[in-house]
Amino acid sequence: MAHFQDVSKQSSLHPKPAELVSQYGTAGFRANAKLLDHIMFRMGLLAVLRSKKTKATIGVMVTASHNPEEDNGVKLIDPMGEMLLQTWESYATQLANAEQEDLLTALKDVIEKEAINMSQEATVFVGKDTRSSSSSLSQAVLDGVSALGGHSKDYGLVTTPQLHYMVRCQNTQGQYGEATVEGYYRKLCQAFIQLIKNKASNCTDDQKHLSVDGANGIGALKVHEMESHLKKELLISLFNDGSKGKLNYQCGADFVKVQQKPPTGIEINPGERGCSFDGDADRIVYYYTDSDGRFHLLDGDKIATLISTFLKELLTQAGLDLKIAVVQTAYANGSSTHYLENTMKVTVRCTKTGVKHLHHAAQEFDIGVYFEANGHGTVLFSEAAEEKIQQLAENPSTDDERKRAALLLRNTVYVINQTVGDAISDMLLIEAILAIKGMTIQQWDAMYTDLPNRQLKVKVSDRRVIDTTDAERRAVSPAGLQEAIDSLVKKYRQARSFVRPSGTEDVVKSLR
């Protein structure tokens, strides 16, 4: 077939460095940008196959999120805007590692195993972050798509969650929204403005201020683009907007979470709210400094608590019987889990690190709130839950209090990007909740007190020797490791610690 000749010819322009072995990890491939050109081209090919298989548009995002500027990466997006189906991750790894002369065989192997009809049309949406390497790497993806005869649409600079959103809009024929960046701002900001109309009477205009650390990345550009849609209902001061600083360097959500200190380059007065995005704007954490100069971090666990409390209250007011659950990972602060289970009385689930795992667990409930402690998360509403909310909001015989709650729930659904964690969407939701509840960031922080914790990264010669179980909370190999951890942990009250290999960096991570 003509396409295969094109693939052979074109792939030699995107050669694989000899002996390089890569793996589709927690969130796709990540490495130094110099090692990725062949992977990008091949992910373009794979996206075409995935599109033919699903008879839907597939997304490919070029980004390395919170990693340093020198790195880059790529992740594939499935039809409903979720992460690539896990069984396809191994195809991605096989294609990435095939030697030049074996590439066609590897490709044909996927086609055969998945019984792909090669005459089916294919469409791939491509997006990229602001890294200097992203332009040429996203071109390599586009080359891969066209080599296999697929159609592509290049969205250029977008946040990761924006591209996820576009894919879902496209595959729902616009039901989820319009597949444009403008359409995204319109949907989210309209919902935000509707929500804000219900703000508490004690909520003053001062509380409209929010400082945003854009991590010198794509999120900064997009917040700036969105601002006019907010109609001055949220007044954003943007820092680390990429005009001078380096991406993720001493700033951004990962820096703030791991270091537990404010990003450089931001100015906020004591008591005022600040938040940080990561390099592709799918994570957000909040913080403030108190009058004694002490820094307080409100991470993904605090965000999940705020959102689930808000939703639970609305469900009660609306008289809707929907089951709500919170999904966390081993990194969750024990104090948050305790509060959610014992005070809030919501079901809590723990999964492995990586949004794909949390997302699937959250899908099992009417309303699934999932957040990694690092601020990556969103809320999923089942189809039935959305329908019940919609019916109640539209039913003329619903009494006033229930109607108000139903309308708030409906706009909450609209402001949320259900495809994946989204810093912009999460920020709008959090800002709306604080205004509606008339709550300051200090009051939010006081919902529960975090247990002290530290994250550590260690470089080892081969991180794969560590194998874990029980949602990564226990190490099964190497022998003796877990026993050593246990004997240290048992010296302290309410203590916990674990070790796991990272899926995005060549390090071993631990939390205690």
Ligand SMILES: CC(=O)N[C@H]1[C@@H](OP(=O)(O)O)O[C@H](CO)[C@@H](O)[C@@H]1O
């Ligand atoms: C401790 C931590 O923050 N881990 C992050 C990080 O994965 P690692 O496998 O830990 O490198 O990157 C993932 C993708 O952004 C994110 O989902 C995950 O939570």
Ligand SMILES: [Mg+2]
């Ligand atoms: Mg990210």
